[in-house]
Amino acid sequence: MSLSQADERRLLRLYDAAVAPQLWPDILQDLARSVDAVGCCFAIDNVKETLIAPPMSPELRDPLTDFVEGGWYAHDLRGRRGWPLLKTGRCVLIEHDVSTEEERQKESYYNEWLRPWDLPWWSAVGFACGESLLALALLRNARQGAFTRTEAARLSAWRPHLKRAVSLAQLLSQRQADSVLATLQHLERAAFIVDMRGRVSQLNDAAEALLGGELELHCGRLRAVRRNDDLRLQGLVAAVLAPPFPSGTVTEEPILIGSAEAGGGLLVEALPTSGLLQDVFVGTRALLVATGLGPRKAPPEERLRRLFKLTASEAAVATRMAVGRNVQETAESLSIATGTVRNHLKAIFAKTGTHRQSELVALVQRIRLR
Missing domain, CATH: 3.30.450.80 (Transcription factor LuxR-like, autoinducer-binding domain)
Known part of the structure; x- marks a missing residue:
C-alpha cells in the first residue's frame, strides 16, 4: 500500500x-x-x-x-x-x-x-x-x-x-559521541562507550592505551585481567545497563582496579549517556571513564590545602587516601595512629562534601590536581 x-x-x-x-x-x-x-x-x-x-x-x-x-x-x-x-x-x-x-x-x-x-x-x-x-x-x-x-x-x-x-538519529548520536571521546582524550581521560548489550562500541586513544595492562577487550566486552577486579567491573557495567531505562542516573560508586601503589591502579566510573549523548535509541548506554591512580597522580598537599581549606595533617591524609591507600597504610606512612587517620578523614569528608573514600578519590581525580 x-x-x-x-x-x-x-x-x-x-x-x-x-x-x-x-x-x-x-x-x-x-x-x-x-x-x-x-x-x-x-x-x-x-x-x-x-x-x-x-x-x-x-x-x-x-x-x-x-x-x-x-x-x-x-x-x-x-x-x-x-x-x-x-x-x-x-x-x-x-x-x-x-x-x-x-x-x-x-x-x-x-x-x-x-x-x-x-x-x-x-x-x-x-x-x-x-x-x-x-x-x-x-x-x-x-x-x-x-x-x-x-x-x-x-x-x-x-x-x-x-x-x-x-x-x-543514530548517526548524529555517534558523531556526538566522537566529540565527547575527543574532549575526554584532551583531558587525558580514558573513555569507553558501552552499548545496550554491554559491548564497547567506541573508545578513545587513552582507553586503547590501557588495553593489555589492567584491562582487555574480550569478544567486544571490557574485562579486567584480575578475577576480583573483573567481578567488580562487570558488576558496575551490569548496574548501569539494568532497567529501569532511561533512568538518567547511576548510583553505583566508582571502583578501583589494580594497585595504585604499584603504579597501575585505575579508578573506573560509569556515567549514563541519557542526556549526555542524547542517544534516544540507546545504541550507547553508558560511558566508562578510567583514571590512572599511580603514584605520579598523587595531588600536591599544598593544592589540596588551598582548595578545601584543609590543615597540613588533613592534606597529608587526603593525599594518600586519594591514591587508594587504606587507613592502616596511611597511618603507617605518616607514623600516626589509625584512630588519628579516621578523625582526619571525618574532617576531610566534611570539608570536601564527600562521604567515603571512593567519593574522595573520584573528586580528587576529576579536578586533575598534580
Whole structure:
C-alpha cells in the first residue's frame, strides 16, 4: 500500500526529530492519533527483554514507566513472541499474531498490567537499523478496538521513513559521541562507550592505551585481567545497563582496579549517556571513564590545602587516601595512629562534601590536581 499524502507529511517530520530530539514526543503522538491509537513508542530487541527507547507519546509515559519499574518488561508476552516473528521477515504485527482470546482473558500480563491501563490492543512496525531490531509499537484502548490487517498494510508503508529517521538519529548520536571521546582524550581521560548489550562500541586513544595492562577487550566486552577486579567491573557495567531505562542516573560508586601503589591502579566510573549523548535509541548506554591512580597522580598537599581549606595533617591524609591507600597504610606512612587517620578523614569528608573514600578519590581525580 502506498503512503497517503497526509501520512507522508507526518512521517517527514520524523527527520526533524532526528536532528532535534525534543520534538519526538509530539511527532509520535501525532502519528498515533492518525491511526486512532492512544500513543506509540519505540521498542528495541535486547535479546532477553524489550527495551523502551526514551522517545514516546506523552500519553504512554505513565503506563510505560509502570512497564519498566513494575518489572513487566521481564514478562513481556508481546515481545517474547513478536521479536522472533519480525526476525523471520514479518513487517507489521497486530495483537492477534501474538496472543489468543483465552490468553488475553487469563494471562497476568494482560489482566494486571494492560487491563488497568486500558491498553488491550497493540500493533508493531518492525525495522532493522544496523545490528539492532526496532519496532514502532502502537497501543489502543478498548473503545478504539483491535488493529486490522488492512490497517497493518497501511502501517507497513511507514517502515522506510522510520528506518531512515532512526538511522539518521543514530548517526548524529555517534558523531556526538566522537566529540565527547575527543574532549575526554584532551583531558587525558580514558573513555569507553558501552552499548545496550554491554559491548564497547567506541573508545578513545587513552582507553586503547590501557588495553593489555589492567584491562582487555574480550569478544567486544571490557574485562579486567584480575578475577576480583573483573567481578567488580562487570558488576558496575551490569548496574548501569539494568532497567529501569532511561533512568538518567547511576548510583553505583566508582571502583578501583589494580594497585595504585604499584603504579597501575585505575579508578573506573560509569556515567549514563541519557542526556549526555542524547542517544534516544540507546545504541550507547553508558560511558566508562578510567583514571590512572599511580603514584605520579598523587595531588600536591599544598593544592589540596588551598582548595578545601584543609590543615597540613588533613592534606597529608587526603593525599594518600586519594591514591587508594587504606587507613592502616596511611597511618603507617605518616607514623600516626589509625584512630588519628579516621578523625582526619571525618574532617576531610566534611570539608570536601564527600562521604567515603571512593567519593574522595573520584573528586580528587576529576579536578586533575598534580
